[in-house]
Amino acid sequence: MTATTERPAGGAAPAGARPGAERHRKRLRPAQLLAPLSLAAIVVTFGVLSENFLTGSNLQVVLASSALLALAAVAMTVVVRAGGIDLSVGVAVDLGAYGAAALVAAGYVPWVAVVGGLLCALVVGAVNAVLVTVVGIRPFLATLAVWLIGSSAQQLLTGGGAPIYLSRGETPDGFRVLGGGQVLGLDVPVAAALVGALVVAAVLGGTVWGRVLTAAGDQPSATRIAGGAAGSTVASAYLLAALVAGLAGVLLASKSSGFVPFSGQLYVLDAIGAVFIGATLSRTGRTSVVGSLVGVLIFTLLSNGMNLVALSAFWQDLARGLVLLAVLVAAAVLARRAR
Template structure:
């Protein structure tokens, strides 16, 4: 009976590094007496690192500005995080399979363009939403063909789709002209998608929570998700075990684009229109959130819960800085510093020390004459 190889039992010579979690020791490796407990503590500390940073950020802003720790601001944070969370869930699917998707923003934009154009032409809401999601999913279909059929690396394939998708938007909108919806003529059902509330909670937040649950179920509770996970960590071993990795990985790009398309529909409903390139704002945040979230996993594996923590880290940082009146130009700087500090700390905790790397550099340094 064939089995799917997991990172916990994988051959360490495969060259697939963890994304930020603790590494698994090689088979047969011996530990020094008394080293088991420190290793366990380091693993636990690594997994608690991102939630700890999130809690620290919340505490700091709650002290610095009284308007931060209010119910209204909490709703504002969740609303701002909702679309990023959906895009990040899409990115989680692809990175879980060992790839990357730079065209997530294209899927968001194409879905927004399709839905907005149809609503502007007088079509009913359900039809505009379905066509918008299908239009955005086309980006994932192209990615799947490039990666699994033509065997182009995911980075290059999705970068190509990003270039093509950006040009398609410009061609379809006469050079990138925005499409605005008139509020009086916009169907209430379509406007409600991005602006309605459920028990005081914005509907996009509810949708994002539903997307997160569905993504978690797909990755952690289905056979397809197990194949995607195993292929992302040990593709050769998974193929030898008899699993069809290429169809599963191709489906990951399609699923990711479909998820991102949901964010596109909510975006144009919230803003009452389409502006070309708006989806690109979510790509880097989504990638950063996925890699922050991977530190929560024992195996450094991308996971939905960790991704949501990463999204909140970025969103709360931006929100807190805005409340403090800090210039927007510092936003990227602060988030970048926090991301680097968090990932470096996770790496140090996983390895135990930076000493081996420094000593290795010294050994490789040519002897002085």
């Protein structure tokens, strides 16, 4: 037998750079620039096409109209980062809005309405968490089922889909301010979205929980073997997402003075699109709060610009679809070429 003579003495590996060593250097890949460049292109295009686009008041409108989508996208970011997807995020928004509106209509004080709304939304997260991590259903299917059930539940709760309207008189100021007030010169929903985004970003990037969540999203078995609590962390991701979406719902209830069934559903697909546009910002395709916000801005600025140039609504989804596709296709092509 050749025995151990084939092995060099410990640490005797050849010194000096090996080929390939520099490949690992952290450097920006072209694909990472796609989303920011698209954003810039949209700003420039509509800035040229419409003189009203790059004005302070219009940008305020853009921010205000992106706040709720931003929260939904932040919620989606958490779940996608944990290796899942949440089709029921709109249901969480709706239940948050329903809970808050119903409690206000029943005469409860604002903070009870807010907490009640958030708890309603958390139910959605809890069901998702159990289905995905305990029962072991794939996130896409589990949250699809919850979405369907949640849609039906809204109709049953509102007697066939009748909206709840809150009249000015019966709405306490403390609740109205959530959707219509200002804080530090920002609309309250915008400020809430910023705070929510910051908190989630900090939790994802700066805590052990976020580290385990990210790892579990990629490789659950490696995470468990590494000593991480993969299951409970992924479960809590669904709860956090529902909470953030519920916050969007509460703000929506205040903003729209009531609850209109299914209004949260509008955010689901845009949120998914924004999250995956944002993932191109990372060299490994990891979702991030910052990236998702870039994606949200792309969508919102695009819609806003198209409205300003009076593009028919029939064309708008087409345009958004094309932008989403363009970013993702370009990212895929660049990734292939980098091989």
